[in-house]
Amino acid sequence: xxxxxxxxxxxxxxxxxxxxxxxxxxxxxxxxxxxxxxxxxxxxxxxxxxxxxxxxxxxxxxxxxxxxxxxxxxxxxxxxxxxxxxxxxxxxxxxxxxxxxxxxxxxxxxxxxxxxxxxxxxxxxxxxxxxxxxxxxxxxxxxxxxxxxxxxxxxxxxxxxxxxxxxxxxxxxxxxxxxxxxxxxxxxxxxxxxxxxxxxxxxxxxxxxxxxxxxxxxxxxxxxxxxxxxxxxxxxxxxxxxxxxxxxxxxxxxxxxxxxxxxxxxxxxxxxxxxxxxxxxxxxxxxxxxxxxxxxxxxxxxxxxxxxxxxx
Numbered sequence: 001x002x003x004x005x006x007x008x009x010x011x012x013x014x015x016x017x018x019x020x021x022x023x024x025x026x027x028x029x030x031x032x033x034x035x036x037x038x039x040x041x042x043x044x045x046x047x048x049x050x051x052x053x054x055x056x057x058x059x060x061x062x063x064x065x066x067x068x069x070x071x072x073x074x075x076x077x078x079x080x081x082x083x084x085x086x087x088x089x090x091x092x093x094x095x096x097x098x099x100x101x102x103x104x105x106x107x108x109x110x111x112x113x114x115x116x117x118x119x120x121x122x123x124x125x126x127x128x129x130x131x132x133x134x135x136x137x138x139x140x141x142x143x144x145x146x147x148x149x150x151x152x153x154x155x156x157x158x159x160x161x162x163x164x165x166x167x168x169x170x171x172x173x174x175x176x177x178x179x180x181x182x183x184x185x186x187x188x189x190x191x192x193x194x195x196x197x198x199x200x201x202x203x204x205x206x207x208x209x210x211x212x213x214x215x216x217x218x219x220x221x222x223x224x225x226x227x228x229x230x231x232x233x234x235x236x237x238x239x240x241x242x243x244x245x246x247x248x249x250x251x252x253x254x255x256x257x258x259x260x261x262x263x264x265x266x267x268x269x270x271x272x273x274x275x276x277x278x279x280x281x282x283x284x285x286x287x288x289x290x291x292x293x294x295x296x297x298x299x300x301x302x303x304x305x306x307x308x309x310x311x312x
Contacts, residue, residue, distance in 0.1 A: 002142075002304055003136075003142070003304045003306055003307070003308045004227065004233060004234075004305075004306065004307045004308065005307075005308050005309065006128075006234075006307055006308075006309050007309070007310075008309070009309075010126075010127040010128060010236075010309070011236070011237070012127070012237070012255075012258040012259045015255075015259050015278060016259045016260060018278070019259065019260075019275045019278055022275065022277075022278075023274050023275050025274065026260070026263075026271055026274050026275065029260070029263045029267040029270055029271055029274075030260065030262040030263050031092075031262070031264070032088065032089050032090055032091055032092050032097075032264060033084075033089060033090065033264035033265065033266045033267070035266070036081070036084060036089065036090045036249075036264065036265070036266075037090050037091070037100060040078075040081045040090070040100075040104055041103070044074050044077050044078055044081065044104070044107070045078070045103065045104060045106065045107055047070075047074060048071065048074045048075070048078070048107035048204075048207070049106070049107050049200075051066060051070065051071055051074075051203070052107065052192070052196075052199075052200035052201075052203040052204060053192075053196055053199075053200055055067070055199075055203055056196065056197075056199045056200070063203075067203065067206050067207055067210060068210050068215070071203065071206070071207035071210070071211075072207045072210035072211040072215050072217075073211070073215070073217060073247055074107070074207070075107070075108060075204075075207040075208055075210075075211035076211040076212075076215065076217040076218065076247070076248060077217075077247055077248060077249065078104055078105075078107060078108055079108075079211065079212075080248050080249045080251050081104045081249065082101050082104050082105060082112070082113050082116055082117075083116070083120065083249070083251065084249055084264065084265060085097045085098075085100060085101040085104060085113070085117075086101070086113075086116060086117040086120050086121065087261050087262060088262075089262070089264040089265070098114075098117075098177055101113040101114075101117070101181075102180065102181050102184045102185070105181065105184075105185055106184075106185065106188050107204060108204060108208055109185075109189060109201055109204030109205055109208065110163075110185070110205075110208070111181045111182045111184070111185035111186070112163070112181075113181050114175065114177045114178045114181040115166070115172050115178070115181075117177075118172055118173070119134050119135075119166045119170070119172075122134065122170070123135045124258065124261055126311070127225075127236070127237075127258070128236060128306070128307045128308050128309045129308075129309055129310070129311050130308055130309070130310060130311075131169055131170065132170065132311065134165055134166035134169045134170055135225065136306055136308060137165075137303035137304070137306065138165055138168070138169065141154070141161070141165075141303045142302075142303050142304045145302060145303050146302055148296055148297055151295060151296045151302060152296050154303070155213065155214065155218075155222075155292055155295060155296060156213040156214055157209075157213060158212055158213060158218070158221055159208060159209065159211065159212020159213060159218075160209075160212075162212065162221070189201055214292065216244060216288055216289045217244055217247060217248055217288065218288075218292070219240075219244075219285075219287070219288025219289055219290075219291045219292050220240065220244075220248065220251050220252060220254075220288055222291045222292060222295050223238055223240050223252075223254075223285035223288055223291045224237065224238060224251075224254045225237055225238070225306060225307075226291075226295070226301070226305045226306060227305045227306065227307065228291075228294070228301060228305065229300055229301075229305075231283040232283050234307075235282060235283055236306070236307035237254055237255050237258055238254060238255070238282075238283060238284060238285045239252060239253050239254050239255045239256065239272075239279070239282065239284050239285065240252035240253075240254070240284060240285040240286075240287075240288060241253070241272075241284060242286070242287065242288070244288055249265040250265040250266070250268045250269065251265070252285075252288075253265075253268035253269065253271075253272060255279060255282055256268045256271045256272050256279065259271075
């Protein structure tokens with residue numbers, strides 16, 4: 001199977017115009033969410049840094065269990081905190097969002113916030129466009145990831161793939177933000193290493209690997225834009241409305257997010273409720289863990305189950 005190709009423009013700008021025409025009041029949902037920075041700092045950043053030190057002397061069994069069930073879940077939430085910040089949804093001032101993204105980046109160990117913002121905004125602007133939208137699997141992935149074993153490896157290591165793929169598809173420009181992101185992150189890592197050794201940094205790396213692989217919340221990486229044949233071969237974005245949204249800044253409301261990227265996580269359910277005739281008719285993902293399971297085992301699903309388009 002190959003990629004699905006379309007000559008149509010990405011659907012979100014059109015639906016956004018139609019929703020605003022039918023429900024102009026939804027424009028008031030746009031703007032930053034003031035609570036986000038406090039939730040992120042107190043519930044994610046501080047606990048994850050604490051756990052990186054607190055797990056230094058625990059048994060291997062306890063270490064792995066904490067890393068998978070608590071640490072990886074926090075890390076996934078931190079990934080998506082940086083995602084919210086890339087859309088300037090924590091603060092009114094864009095600079096404050098950029099600076100706080102460096103703080104949210106700290107318990108991940110690797111400076112990625114600036115690079116993510118660059119590639120993610122391109123994904124929104126040019127969804128599905130070949131060699132511009134780096135969320136689309138490469139031809140190399142399409143060639144080799146085509147059976148249960150290779151798909152299991154690919155899913156397990158998908159956070160590594162997501163980090164490496166963009167560098168081979170689109171050059172990341174140098175900026176003050178990129179430099180500062182690296183300086184802040186490496187300084188923080190150096191302080192942790194100086195006082196606690198390599199263990200906290202190893203904990204961060206393990207949580208990153210687990211969070212982006214075979215973790216229930218990692219199902220959103222596949223559910224968002226991969227097309228399952230029984231759902232649709234033309235709908236290229238899918239929402240998930242299950243309970244895991246509570247751990248992931250409502251990223252499951254993905255059609256809503258792409259339609260209105262400047263509506264914060266807390267108001268995406270209100271957007272769906274305000275325009276039911278646009279969202280209730282779309283196919284949805286019922287389960288993130290189920291998506292991972294199906295992706296690995298089904299012969300008709302793989303990296304090429306994506307919609308692609310040429311630059312228009």
